[in-house]
Amino acid sequence: NSKHYFRAAKAYLELGQLDKAEETNLQSLEYCLDQLQREAILQQGQEILAKSRMTKVRQNDVSSGSEEREIDTAQLQYTRLTCEGFRMYLSGAYSQAVEQFKSALNILSRPEGLTIEDDELMVVWFVYGISCVKSGNTRNLQTAVEKFNAIIARTDTFPAAYYGLGLTHMAFKRYKDAEEALMLGLKRIKEVKERKVYVWPQTDKTIDETDVTIVAKLMEDMLKECKHPPKPDAICKFHAETDNSKREIYISDPDYKGHICIKCRADCSIEFHAQCWKPSENQTRGKHNWKEILDTQCPTPGCWGLISEIFICRPDQEKSLKLSSQSDPKPKSQQPLRPKLKMKSDSASKIERKMEKKKQKMEKKQEAQ
Ligand SMILES: [Zn+2]
Ligand SMILES: [Zn+2]
Known part of the structure; x- marks a missing residue:
């Protein structure tokens, strides 16, 4: 039945007997009624196809002599790299896929000039971009933005590039930018009548997102x-x-570079990027001298409090570094909420105490007399 053929095809694939693998996989598909299983079979079919194409490329590579023209070698290298990239992408090895597609594009930019169809170039840019996003690496994410923008600048028939752009902005937690790109993409889909579906390089497999x-x-x-x-x-x-x-700070942002939180004695809690801190006249700022702003004026307009605690959060450290003011050891609960009143009551009690002393002196004098 279908499952037996499926397993046999898998075994053939592992053994490298690709013709047999393809044949048994097709038989498996013929007998299969279950939708999920069909998808697995189709997936395996793509793997077999990709592997056999790669084998052919390798065989050609080996047989080609040194007199072969450079451009043929470039063509072969390019084909192999894009095949490998596809395989890596399918197996979830996105960072490796990025490297393969990047090298493939490098070949295209060489002076000897291997040229490919415009549509294929768009596809390679797109799959390179998507692999970059899925790799989650910050520098790759920037490359992805460049590639998707390049596609958008070049053609109207590739709305998937807007999807890619949206995906990248979302990975960077830039939700406003993502929204903009996605709205634009949906608008383009409505406007442009020409519909094209693209396939993965060197395969017949449709890129679903196109x-x-x-x-x-x-x-x-x-x-x-x-x-x-x-x-x-x-x-x-x-x-x-x-x-x-952006104003919003997400610790899970691949681009997160840390932030600062300060607390004042009047209970303000203020968070900000280190680079966004604007020191007032008697404050300084620097990578290592946050300590110096302890006990200076709270930045909240009109707040009387002095800065009592500073928390420095860094992407490479799980716990934030805490700096505390040493000047007032009194626990918070004993601190007055309104200092002006406190000063009044303070002076009032001082006067009371003075009056008391005066009275005592008077009494002593009277006794002495
Ligand atoms: Zn304050
Ligand atoms: Zn900021």
Whole structure:
């Protein structure tokens, strides 16, 4: 039955007997009624196909002599790299897939000039970008943004690039930017009549995200998340807008570089990026001298409190570093909430005490007389 053929095909695939593998896999598909199982069979079919293409490329590579023209070698290398990239992507090894696609694109940029169809170039940019996003590495995420933007600049028939852009911004926790990209993508889908579906390089397998119906559904779901993003871990109070930063601080952001939280004696709690801190006249700022702002004025306008605690959070440290003021050892509960009243009552009791002393002196004098 179907399962037996499926297992046999798998064994053939592992043994490298790819023709046999392909044949038995097809037989397995013929007898299969279960939808989930069918998908597994189709997946295995793609693996077999990718492997046999790669084997052919390798055989050609070995047989090609040194007199072969450079461009043929480049073609073979390019084909092998994109095949490998696809295989790595399928197996979830995204960082390795990134390397394969990157090398494939490097071949295209060499001066001897291997040229490929525009559509294929878009596909390689796209799969490179998607592998970059899935790898989760910050530098890769920036590359992904570049690639998706390059596709958008070049063609109208690749709305999946907007999906990729949305995905990248979401990975960076930039929900507003993601929302913008996704809205634009959905708008493009409505406007552009020409529909194209692309396949993975060197295979017949469709890239699902290039199917307009599929990608529109994906983008709509992502849009919902962008409109109600998860609560940030902190919000920068003094945010200075720059290209690569946002007010919301997410510790899970691949680009998270740490933040500072200060507390004052009047119970203000203020969070901000280290680079966004604007020191007042008698305060300084630096990587190592946060200590110096302890016991200086709280930055909340109108607050009388002095800064009593500083928490320095860094991406490489699980626990934040705490700096505390040493100047007032009194526990918080004993501190007055309104110092002005305290001063009044203070002076009042002083006067009372003075009056008491005066009275005692008077009494002593009277006794002496
Ligand atoms: Zn900031
Ligand atoms: Zn305060």
